[in-house]
Amino acid sequence: MKSYKIGIIKGDGIGPEIIDEAIKVLDAISVKQGFNLKYEEMLLGGAAIDETGVPLPDETIQGVKKCDAVLFGAIGGPKWDKLERHLRPETGLLGLRKEMGTFANLRPAMVYDELVNASSLKPEVIKGVDIMVVRELTGGIYFGQPRAIEEDRAYNTMVYTREEVERIAVVAFEIAMKRNKRICSVDKANVLEVSHFWRDIVEEVAKNYPEVELSHMYVDNAAMQLIRAPKQFDVILTGNIFGDILSDAASMLSGSIGLLPSASTGKGVGLFEPIHGSAPDIAGQGIANPLATISSASMMLRYALGESKAADKIDEAIKRALSEGYRTGDIGDYDAKEICTCSQMGDIIADYASR
Numbered sequence: 001m002k003s004y005k006i007g008i009i010k011g012d013g014i015g016p017e018i019i020d021e022a023i024k025v026l027d028a029i030s031v032k033q034g035f036n037l038k039y040e041e042m043l044l045g046g047a048a049i050d051e052t053g054v055p056l057p058d059e060t061i062q063g064v065k066k067c068d069a070v071l072f073g074a075i076g077g078p079k080w081d082k083l084e085r086h087l088r089p090e091t092g093l094l095g096l097r098k099e100m101g102t103f104a105n106l107r108p109a110m111v112y113d114e115l116v117n118a119s120s121l122k123p124e125v126i127k128g129v130d131i132m133v134v135r136e137l138t139g140g141i142y143f144g145q146p147r148a149i150e151e152d153r154a155y156n157t158m159v160y161t162r163e164e165v166e167r168i169a170v171v172a173f174e175i176a177m178k179r180n181k182r183i184c185s186v187d188k189a190n191v192l193e194v195s196h197f198w199r200d201i202v203e204e205v206a207k208n209y210p211e212v213e214l215s216h217m218y219v220d221n222a223a224m225q226l227i228r229a230p231k232q233f234d235v236i237l238t239g240n241i242f243g244d245i246l247s248d249a250a251s252m253l254s255g256s257i258g259l260l261p262s263a264s265t266g267k268g269v270g271l272f273e274p275i276h277g278s279a280p281d282i283a284g285q286g287i288a289n290p291l292a293t294i295s296s297a298s299m300m301l302r303y304a305l306g307e308s309k310a311a312d313k314i315d316e317a318i319k320r321a322l323s324e325g326y327r328t329g330d331i332g333d334y335d336a337k338e339i340c341t342c343s344q345m346g347d348i349i350a351d352y353a354s355r
């Protein structure tokens with residue numbers, strides 16, 4: 001029987017609750033599909049600070065490298081907000097992504113037919129939306145040097161190297177080839193030199209993919225177009241900060257950020273996580289929506305382990321649960337037959353996926 005080693009990082013807030021449900025589903029499906037998953041739990045973020053004094057312990061850095069893939073919940077919370085920047089949970093996550101070399105963040109934004117009414121947009125605008133945001137994850141302004149807060153000013157620097165732009169563009173073109181062969185590269189080339197550079201390199205990479213239709217859009221227009229007519233997009237290729245903002249905006253098309261998964265891939269082990277944060281406002285109440293994390297587990301099976309059949313089973317189980325009216329509170333106002341706790345939703349998906 002095939003066996004995979006999965007790194008598990010539960011994190012803070014609702015992290016442990018949602019990861020437990022994903023593991024429940026993975027356990028149910030792996031048995032049925034004839035493979036074995038071995039889990040190794042690691043610390044990151046606030047939980048790591050409490051235990052070890054740092055947000056990214058060495059054991060975690062070494063541990064993830066020995067895994068076939070890593071499933072992650074979320075980190076952060078008010079308890080650690082006052083710490084200096086280098087000791088904060090978010091610094092641990094940024095550092096982990098950098099250590100893992102996961103430079104590409106894939107964030108699908110799709111609208112489940114059953115939840116078209118959950119979106120703040122009209123059903124005819126969003127029904128059928130299926131976008132993949134490909135966000136560069138380890139460069140740009142979040143990492144650029146110099147950076148500082150001084151007495152009377154503060155600054156950050158947006159830097160991209162040729163290699164960083166080329167490799168993320170290749171990821172986006174490869175994905176577009178498997179989808180509808182359209183890429184919209186989003187930048188701010190009318191104002192920023194770094195965006196001008198980005199645009200030129202994306203044009204160069206495009207020459208190797210003649211079948212893919214490439215367009216460019218300024219980020220402010222892209223934000224507007226995502227809300228005005230989201231169906232025009234297939235793959236959106238963009239940098240770190242623009243991707244951070246646009247993918248959150250895109251996620252709201254689906255009605256709740258509790259629904260959407262993400263994958264961070266690159267040279268080595270991939271990191272799979274929901275797009276939302278640790279939701280401290282609802283942590284410990286058992287009401288979090290675990291579907292984004294369960295979907296992330298499905299992406300992990302598909303992209304990191306090549307277990308597409310098992311991934312399909314999970315995706316179908318989620319659709320079935322939604323079509324039968326099972327909802328967590330965040331999507332409870334939309335055609336709900338039954339409002340579930342986090343754990344009940346996990347039970348339903350595990351049951352349907354393993355049939």
Ligand code: NAD
Binds near residue numbers: 093258281288
């Ligand atoms: P958030 O995503 O945690 O929460 C935003 C809102 O969405 C909240 O009202 C929350 O209750 C709700 N929500 C989020 N996930 C949900 C789910 N699965 N089910 C139901 N409702 C859900 O964002 P925030 O409030 O801006 O940040 C909270 C903390 O999370 C901060 O410390 C932030 O730094 C951290 N954060 C972590 C990550 C990560 O770990 N990848 C990402 C974003 C924010």
